Amino acid sequence: xxxxxxxxxxxxxxxxxxxxxxxxxxxxxxxxxxxxxxxxxxxxxxxxxxxxxxxxxxxxxxxxxxxxxxxxxxxxxxxxxxxxxxxxxxxxxxxxxxxxxxxxxxxxxxxxxxx
Amino acid sequence: xxxxxxxxxxxxxxxxxxxxxxxxxxxxxxxxxxxxxxxxxxxxxxxxxxxxxxxxxxxxxxxxxxxxxxxxxxxxxxxxxxxxxxxxxxxxxxxxxxxxxxxxxxxxxxxxxxxxx
Numbered sequence: 001x002x003x004x005x006x007x008x009x010x011x012x013x014x015x016x017x018x019x020x021x022x023x024x025x026x027x028x029x030x031x032x033x034x035x036x037x038x039x040x041x042x043x044x045x046x047x048x049x050x051x052x053x054x055x056x057x058x059x060x061x062x063x064x065x066x067x068x069x070x071x072x073x074x075x076x077x078x079x080x081x082x083x084x085x086x087x088x089x090x091x092x093x094x095x096x097x098x099x100x101x102x103x104x105x106x107x108x109x110x111x112x113x114x115x
Numbered sequence: 116x117x118x119x120x121x122x123x124x125x126x127x128x129x130x131x132x133x134x135x136x137x138x139x140x141x142x143x144x145x146x147x148x149x150x151x152x153x154x155x156x157x158x159x160x161x162x163x164x165x166x167x168x169x170x171x172x173x174x175x176x177x178x179x180x181x182x183x184x185x186x187x188x189x190x191x192x193x194x195x196x197x198x199x200x201x202x203x204x205x206x207x208x209x210x211x212x213x214x215x216x217x218x219x220x221x222x223x224x225x226x227x228x229x230x231x232x
Contacts, residue, residue: 004158033219042205042222043159056219091158103149104220106158 002026004107006092012113013082021077021110023092032075033104034067035091043091049075082114117142119208121223128196129231136191136226138206148189149207149220150180159205165189176200196230203227 005024013019025032031050035043036059045059051072060067064083069075079086089111093104118141128134140146147166151159163174170182180191189206204227207220 045219108158
């Protein structure tokens with residue numbers, strides 16, 4: 001597609017519910033990143049994929065967070081047993097290369113509200 | 116570890132006046148520096164980047180930024196601000212790629228720019 005697509009756009013979850021957030025990167029982009037953006041803050045890194053390999057998951061805040069990209073294209077971020085502190089905008093970004101010089105293209109994000 | 120500081124939460128400027136949004140960084144090795152803009156309920160949009168070469172980088176919508184290695188700064192500038200420039204601006208840094216591939220961008224907390232007519 002022309003850009004990075006994320007769905008759903010908005011998600012309201014009851015505390016304790018599991019959620020799955022989808023990211024469809026730009027076709028052919030090797031690198032895919034997930035970020036969490038709390039209200040009034042900058043994006044915080046969660047995890048990074050190079051094709052289907054999850055090379056860095058150091059930013060995942062707890063073992064309730066899990067991400068996958070099984071075929072090296074679409075990625076899913078799953079949050080189990082959601083808590084109120086999980087409320088944030090979850091941003092996905094992709095880039096063509098695996099080197100350091102390329103910028104990212106971001107999706108519009110999924111706003112998760114845990115009630 | 117990489118880090119970015121944006122010392123101003125808010126910058127107010129009159130339309131037509133020059134604007135500056137400040138950013139300083141800390142990284143091991145040569146930095147890759149970026150500016151992104153975020154409009155309400157939208158994702159981040161790329162404005163410009165510095166990788167190597169000329170210290171003055173020109174980007175989208177008339178914005179530019181100057182890389183200053185001695186001051187570890189990468190301030191965003193525009194000669195004449197527009198009301199439509201009002202948005203949230205993020206500075207980001209990345210260190211050189213490691214053997215394990217890409218290194219993720221580290222973002223500052225953002226600076227809200229308000230341009231007043």
